[in-house]
Amino acid sequence: MRLLLDGKPHTEIELAQGAGFTKVAAIQRWIKSFENARFISRVPAEKRGEVRYQIVLTRDAIRRIYYYPEFRKIRPLIRTAPWFGPLFADTFAALPGDLHLVIQDMIKRSHSFFEIIDTYDTPEKVREIYQLCLYVNELQGIKDEEFNAWCLYYQLYVQAIIRDLSEGGLGEGFMDLVGDVQDRIRTLPKKKDHPRGVTHGT
Secondary structure, X not given: OOHHHHOOOEEHHXXXXXXXXXXHHHHHHHHHHHHHOOOEEEEOOOOOOOOEEEEOOOHHHHHHHXXXXXXXXXXXXXXXXXXXXXXXXXXXXXXXXXXXXXXHHHHHHEHHHHHHHHHOOOHHHHHHHHHHHHHHHHHOOEOOHHHHHHHHHHHHHHHHHHHHHHHOOEOOOHHHHHHHHHHHHHHOOOEEOOOOOOOEEO
């Protein structure tokens, strides 16, 4: 499965060698099992008599692969596959600026954050469930949608890191991303409600 995470087609012998074997027969049972589970599928061969397989790049298939008990140890590798973040964060593309791209990075670095995005797979669902995370912003009268969106996902990411510190699931550079997002939030304007209903920047 590690070899297949690049998303490219691989021959049976490539898969066998990737698993440390010299003969295809040694992994035939696993290939059949993965194919039956719809983790992988056959793709057109380049040479006559050649059989190639590729990981199935759909949300449903990748979700089943990710949560499959046998692959628990390689979850960080699965999350850092180039197709993984876009596959699960595409429904967040309507968020302000490049926040959806940062969410992809958060997914790569935290298992618990990925679970949040996987469970509540639109900005509307996330906001509905985690609205209380913006309580302090509301007390201060901050109504700027972009600022609040960055604050919300930053808080969710930090909470996810705290959980992962004890339960596992963190990827490389998880704290660097915390600092990067903090710096980004500091540069954003905070538009507040004016007593007369007019907004202004602070």
